[in-house]
Amino acid sequence: MALKPRQQRLHHRARRSSLRTRQARSGVRSLLRALRSRDEEVDLQTSVQAWAAAAALAGVLGIHACAGKDEDWRAVVTFPASAVGAEAQVLRDQLERFMLEHPDVRIVRRETPDAADQRHQLYVQWLNARASDPDILQLDVIWTPEFAAAGWILPLDGFGPPVEEYFPATIAANRWDGKLYALPWFVDVGMLYWRTDVFRDAPATLEELSRAAARARDSAGIRYGMVWQGARYEGLVTVFLEYLGAFGGRIMDDDGRIVVDSEAAVRALRFMVDEIYETQNVPRSTLTWQEEQTRFAFQNGQAAFMRNWPYAYPLMQDSAESRVASRFAVAPMPGADGGEPTAALGGSQLAINTNSENPEAAYAVIEYLTRPEQMLERARVVGQYPTRPALYGRPELARALSVAPDQARRIIERAVPRPVTPIYTQLSELLQIRLHRALTDQQPPRAALEAAAEEMRALLDKVGLAPKEPNGAGR
Amino acid sequence: MRGDKRFVGAESREARLAWAFVLPALGTILLIALFPLAWTVWESLHVHDLRMPWRGQPFVWLANYAEVLTDGRFWGAMLHTAIFTVGSVTLELVLGLVLALALNRAYRGRGLVRAAVLVPWAIPTVVAALLWRFMFDAQAGIANAVLMDIGIMDRPFVWFIHSAGAWVPIILADVWKMTPFVALLLLAGLQNIDTSLYEAARIDGAGPWRQFLHVTLPLLKPAILVALIFRTLDAFRVFDLVFVLTGGGPGTSTEPIALYTFNALLQNLRFGYGSALGVVVFVVTFALAMLYIRALGVELTQAPE
Numbered sequence: 001m002a003l004k005p006r007q008q009r010l011h012h013r014a015r016r017s018s019l020r021t022r023q024a025r026s027g028v029r030s031l032l033r034a035l036r037s038r039d040e041e042v043d044l045q046t047s048v049q050a051w052a053a054a055a056a057l058a059g060v061l062g063i064h065a066c067a068g069k070d071e072d073w074r075a076v077v078t079f080p081a082s083a084v085g086a087e088a089q090v091l092r093d094q095l096e097r098f099m100l101e102h103p104d105v106r107i108v109r110r111e112t113p114d115a116a117d118q119r120h121q122l123y124v125q126w127l128n129a130r131a132s133d134p135d136i137l138q139l140d141v142i143w144t145p146e147f148a149a150a151g152w153i154l155p156l157d158g159f160g161p162p163v164e165e166y167f168p169a170t171i172a173a174n175r176w177d178g179k180l181y182a183l184p185w186f187v188d189v190g191m192l193y194w195r196t197d198v199f200r201d202a203p204a205t206l207e208e209l210s211r212a213a214a215r216a217r218d219s220a221g222i223r224y225g226m227v228w229q230g231a232r233y234e235g236l237v238t239v240f241l242e243y244l245g246a247f248g249g250r251i252m253d254d255d256g257r258i259v260v261d262s263e264a265a266v267r268a269l270r271f272m273v274d275e276i277y278e279t280q281n282v283p284r285s286t287l288t289w290q291e292e293q294t295r296f297a298f299q300n301g302q303a304a305f306m307r308n309w310p311y312a313y314p315l316m317q318d319s320a321e322s323r324v325a326s327r328f329a330v331a332p333m334p335g336a337d338g339g340e341p342t343a344a345l346g347g348s349q350l351a352i353n354t355n356s357e358n359p360e361a362a363y364a365v366i367e368y369l370t371r372p373e374q375m376l377e378r379a380r381v382v383g384q385y386p387t388r389p390a391l392y393g394r395p396e397l398a399r400a401l402s403v404a405p406d407q408a409r410r411i412i413e414r415a416v417p418r419p420v421t422p423i424y425t426q427l428s429e430l431l432q433i434r435l436h437r438a439l440t441d442q443q444p445p446r447a448a449l450e451a452a453a454e455e456m457r458a459l460l461d462k463v464g465l466a467p468k469e470p471n472g473a474g475r
Numbered sequence: 476m477r478g479d480k481r482f483v484g485a486e487s488r489e490a491r492l493a494w495a496f497v498l499p500a501l502g503t504i505l506l507i508a509l510f511p512l513a514w515t516v517w518e519s520l521h522v523h524d525l526r527m528p529w530r531g532q533p534f535v536w537l538a539n540y541a542e543v544l545t546d547g548r549f550w551g552a553m554l555h556t557a558i559f560t561v562g563s564v565t566l567e568l569v570l571g572l573v574l575a576l577a578l579n580r581a582y583r584g585r586g587l588v589r590a591a592v593l594v595p596w597a598i599p600t601v602v603a604a605l606l607w608r609f610m611f612d613a614q615a616g617i618a619n620a621v622l623m624d625i626g627i628m629d630r631p632f633v634w635f636i637h638s639a640g641a642w643v644p645i646i647l648a649d650v651w652k653m654t655p656f657v658a659l660l661l662l663a664g665l666q667n668i669d670t671s672l673y674e675a676a677r678i679d680g681a682g683p684w685r686q687f688l689h690v691t692l693p694l695l696k697p698a699i700l701v702a703l704i705f706r707t708l709d710a711f712r713v714f715d716l717v718f719v720l721t722g723g724g725p726g727t728s729t730e731p732i733a734l735y736t737f738n739a740l741l742q743n744l745r746f747g748y749g750s751a752l753g754v755v756v757f758v759v760t761f762a763l764a765m766l767y768i769r770a771l772g773v774e775l776t777q778a779p780e
Contacts, residue, residue, distance in 0.1 A: 117742070124744055128525050150528045232724045284633040285613045287725065422527070426743055437726035440636045463527055 188346030202331030225281030245342025571657030664698025
């Protein structure tokens with residue numbers, strides 16, 4: 001809500017600046033026309049026009065001078081991005097280098113909030129208003145289908161992106177209706193962090209993990225066996241997705257049918273519930289925790305295992321803050337009976353606003369930012385994982401990432417996207433509520449999942465996205 | 476005749492002048508109160524889903540209202556709002572009355588105490604909510620530490636994942652924050668009571684308890700009603716406290732109607748359905764206000780007799 005004035009301000013500014021540019025252009029045109037006609041015959045009217053035009057131009061240029069370097073004659077591409085930290089700095093450097101390479105393009109950065117929900121809300125407001133600004137959008141992996149179905153972002157196939165050079169899962173997550181709508185920029189995957197001073201190896205199965213966690217609590221005196229993100233928010237769905245894959249379940253099948261009430265899914269959710277109330281490896285507090293709270297518990301040495309994203313790794317290697325620096329490692333989240341080790345796929349994508357006035361220039365920026373060298377730089381500075389598998393054989397990446405690249409690559413190759421549907425966020429909300437009810441012991445796992453599946457199917461039905469087959473067969 | 480005419484003329488001129496004076500105010504009310512309201516009602520008769528532009532904005536009559544009335548989460552939210560309203564307002568009235576009676580006594584430093592009492596009320600709700608969240612944190616919170624020290628619990632209780640337990644910090648935070656406000660309103664009422672009435676009661680042989688029951692309470696009724704109106708309507712629209720403390724969880728166990736409306740309108744960007752929820756909330760609040768105003772109107776006209 002607080003964003004609205006800002007949005008309006010941006011709009012006004014955009015409109016004002018394009019108006020000014022147009023005024024300046026027409027001023028120049030009529031000045032030239034007037035000067036040309038002066039050669040042929042001295043016409044009082046045109047000369048008056050010319051002076052008026054000159055005065056107008058001077059005025060406009062004056063405004064320009066006041067407005068600073070806001071306008072010039074290059075194609076302007078706007079890019080909403082994070083305003084803080086190393087991530088903002090590396091992006092600023094990369095965009096500066098891009099402009100040296102492309103003198104005809106000028107990039108204007110728009111500062112946007114980092115919180116995904118707020119950023120999403122802001123984007124939807126802009127795009128609904130058919131704003132041409134910003135040209136480039138940085139999307140969370142779950143937004144691409146939504147924006148594509150709404151017609152807010154351009155298909156990129158026409159620009160000839162080298163899709164075969166990316167991890168297939170990251171491309172699949174960005175396709176809608178057979179077309180590619182965004183290029184994967186960096187990838188995020190769920191990982192298992194484990195203590196190398198407590199265990200010799202990473203657990204190979206969830207059962208093993210559970211036993212090891214219990215042992216660590218009993219003998220090593222570690223307070224919590226395992227921590228994950230259990231608050232009622234999107235993070236909970238990614239955790240559930242990994243347990244679900246471990247038991248061989250899915251949220252949605254390839255035909256777009258909801259299958260989150262399968263036997264495997266019930267087993268997965270029951271396992272999670274039992275880890276809280278039976279083995280008590282997972283503390284109840286975890287049901288109020290997001291990423292950072294789990295990281296604090298793990299880096300204070302209070303947890304034997306943690307499920308988290310790669311961002312936590314470099315932070316916890318800082319011995320000034322972390323008590324477990326150089327005493328932990330990462331592994332894939334283990335599998336269980338009937339499934340296989342699974343990592344939830346996250347990360348950022350770059351897409352182009354449908355109403356962009358400079359889609360070619362915008363694509364040039366995206367192409368530049370997704371080049372191997374730029375990805376390696378991001379990996380080095382902010383520890384973000386490249387979306388190109390070929391880079392995982394490069395020695396620079398081994399130095400840049402704290403995790404061994406072949407290990408990271410194995411985890412990413414196991415990564416599964418969340419359901420690719422334009423109403424993912426609404427489906428996810430329904431699932432979050434039911435998962436949280438089951439995990440907080442308000443509803444048994446089977447009943448919770450059946451209710452979630454029913455609500456999710458009803459929603460798909462209502463918005464006309466239900467799978468074509470009759471009666472939702474095959475569930 | 477002529478005199479009459481002049482009189483009528485003057486009257487109508489005066490009336491015109493009166494209208495001219497009132498017009499800006501009327502226009503403002505129209506613009507900032509009635510227009511948005513009418514627009515919300517209009518919006519609520521459409522499907523308008525910002526995230527699904529392919530659905531268009533069809534006019535659907537009362538379909539959104541039908542969905543509201545068959546939506547389990549809506550009824551849950553209404554129930555939670557009622558629980559919160561009754562729970563917090565009752566406690567605030569009782570504690571507020573006690574506080575007001577204490578503040579009404581003449582003693583040295585009374586001004587200071589009165590000012591100090593208002594501190595919780597002056598703290599922004601979001602800040603207060605964060606404080607209470609820390610206090611009720613399962614591991615580091617003072618609430619669990621105290622309860623374990625005095626032996627009521629033997630292990631930390633995770634307040635925010637318990638569907639009933641999560642209400643405790645929510646209601647306590649509201650009571651802590653809003654009781655001073657109620658106390659202030661009641662104190663004003665107490666100071667309006669003529670002290671000679673107490674003298675008369677004493678002469679008639681009434682003890683302190685009977686004085687309270689038969690003098691203080693009846694004469695305080697208008698002030699109590701004012702406090703009730705303010706607090707009920709406020710409590711019915713509770714949002715920030717719950718948003719910060721539990722986010723409506725666990726599951727949706729503490730989700731009040733304002734949070735659900737916010738969720739539909741601004742998170743899911745369902746303008747049609749969210750507007751329908753908004754209209755329902757408006758109608759209920761309006762009905763509550765009318766009820767109170769009727770009751771209060773009666774009290775006020777009777778008071779001078």
